[in-house]
Amino acid sequence: MIKNELKxxxxxxxxxxLIENLEKAKHLKEVSGVxxxxxxxxxxxxxxxDIIKPxxxxxxxxxxxxxxxxxxxxxxxTHAYSVGYSEDDVREVADICDKMIFNSQSQLAAYRHIVEGKVSIGLRLNPGVSYAGQDLANPARPYSRLGVQADHIDPTIFDSIDGVMFxxxxxNKDVDAFIGLLDAISQQFGPHLDKLDWVSMGGGVFFTxxxxxxxxxxxAxxxxxxxxxxxxYLEPxxxxxxxxxxxxxxxxxxVENEKKTAIVNSATEAHRLDTLIYDEPASILEANSEGDHEYVIGSCSCLAGDQFCEAKFDEPLEVGQQLHIMDSAGYTMVKLNWFNGLKMPSIYCERSSGQIEKLNEFGYDDFKSSLSRWSIS
Ligand SMILES: Cc1ncc(COP(=O)(O)O)c(C=O)c1O
Known part of the structure; x- marks a missing residue:
């Protein structure tokens, strides 16, 4: 497959x-035992x-x-966590997971009997402290439903669970800030943790x-x-x-309306949702902050505010030109949707050898079947 022939x-x-990040993960494991x-x-x-597993x-x-x-x-x-399990969910995964982490003491009490003896049982705790730039993603925000608050914990529970998750x-790119949180957890929950086999510190630690x-x-x-x-454990x-x-x-x-907008054949709302949800503009590989030619990089969806970013370029953009919207994997490919019936991006992997491998492509039939498979009779 030749890169510049791909649609x-x-x-x-x-x-x-990917391997550069994974080598850092390997190093972390080696120096910490995590x-x-x-x-x-x-x-x-x-x-x-297959690249990540080793x-x-x-x-x-x-x-x-x-x-x-x-x-x-x-x-x-295989760790199984859910903010809210139904009984069917628990029964469906009980035989295929190694650890099941409940979000509340009520869920633990309701479903423990289904998984006891089969899996290692955990509970999510909420220490009330966090490091998160945006309120939407802050597990310690007011009225948080994520995990059991310290003052709600039944201390006897630690005799009958194997681990906890925070x-x-x-x-979080600040190692000292993370260590501060680790110390706070050790102080707040230490005697409880001493009774457990495992503790997961969750995700969000940006060690790469x-x-x-x-x-x-x-x-630390x-x-x-x-x-x-x-x-x-960490859950990166x-x-x-x-x-x-x-x-x-x-x-x-x-198009031009005081500012020039280059409309591209994709949309944040459909293909890069977090750009919109977190109001974090995308970065374009071809852009240059010193460039003389400024554009809004606009989506081809109907949503008025749907744009990737504003960016400057050395040369004027042209219809037909390709742009690379960088860092578009995390919380992106898992959130793709069919808004506006736009063409869904294909997915490729460029191997270290330079070879391009196709992982997925989508067509009209995928769009149609995501909406209904059967019509009323
Ligand atoms: C419980 C839990 N674990 C792990 C993660 C992964 O976090 P990140 O992708 O920021 O490392 C999240 C993200 O929301 C989470 O809620």
């Missing part, structure tokens, strides 16, 4: 960049799991289908960020494990997949 829009996952499970909520494109210990999930996907396509340890970080002091993180994790006699999503993937689009029109 846009498409995602291109770069194996070499186990790492991939958070499928962030990235579930199982066609590249580096990590398994997968973790947020809903029953992710558990099944992790079990079938990733292997290793997820309190979002894109350039310059991140992995050894310092590793030493290792000290925590030893202090409380537990196996520590974004840290594994960051900066590995471009969404490649084509400029289909250029």
């Amino acid at each position: 846009t829009p498409y995602f291109m996952i770069n194996e070499g960049k 186990k790492l499970v991939l958070a499928l909520k962030c990235f579930s494109t199982w066609g590249v799991f 580096y990590l210990d398994g997968s973790t999930s947020s809903g029953p289908f992710e558990v099944k996907l992790g079990y079938e396509t990733f292997g290793g340890e 997820h309190i970080n979002c894109e 960020w350039p310059g991140y002091d992995i050894d310092k993180l590793g030493a 994790l290792s000290a925590f494990s030893k202090k409380h006699g537990v196996q520590l 999503g974004e840290a594994i997949i960051t900066k590995t993937t471009d969404l490649v689009v084509t400029v289909v029109d250029i």
Whole structure:
């Protein structure tokens, strides 16, 4: 397959960049003894799991289908967590997961009998502290439903569970801030943790960020494990997949209304939803902040505010030109939708050898069948 003959829009996952992140993950494991499970909520494109599997210990999930996907396509340890299980969910995953983590004491009480003896049982705790840039993603926000608050915990519960999970970080690039949270948890819950086999510190620790002091993180994790006699886990999503993937689009029109807008054959609402939800403009590979030619990179959806970003370029953009919207894998490919009946981006992987492999492509039939399979008679 030849790269510049591929039809846009498409995602291109770069194996070499993925391996760079995975080597950092491997180093972290080596210096800390921590186990790492991939958070499928962030990235579930199982066609590249053969690249990731040798580096990590398994997968973790947020809903029953992710558990099944992790079990079938990733292997290793399969962790099952959900903010709200139904009894059917619990029964569906009880035989395929290794650890089941409940979000509340009421869910634990309701379903413990189904999983007891089959899986290692965990409970999510909410220490009331966090590191998250945006309120929407802050597990410690007021009235948070995520995990049991310290003052609501029945202390006897630690005699009958195997582990706990805390997820309190979002894109935390500051190792000292993370260590501060780790210390706070150790102080707040220490005697309880001493009774457990494992503790998961969740995701959101951005240890693959350039310059991140992995050894310092590793030493802190290792000290925590030893202090409380537990196996520590992290559940990285974004840290594994960051900066590995471009969404490649084509400029289909250029319009002007005080500002120039280059309309591309993709939309944030359909293909890069977090750009919109978190109001975080995308970055374009071809842009140059010093350039003289400024454009809004506009979506081809009907939503008035649907734009990727504003960017400057050295030369004027032209219809037919391709643009690479960088860092478009995490929380992106898992959220694709068919808004406006737009063409769904294909998915490719560029292997370290330079070879391009196709992982998925979509057509009109996929769009149609996502809406109804049967019509009323
Ligand atoms: C419980 C849990 N674990 C892991 C993650 C993955 O986080 P990240 O992709 O930021 O590493 C999340 C993200 O929301 C989460 O809620």
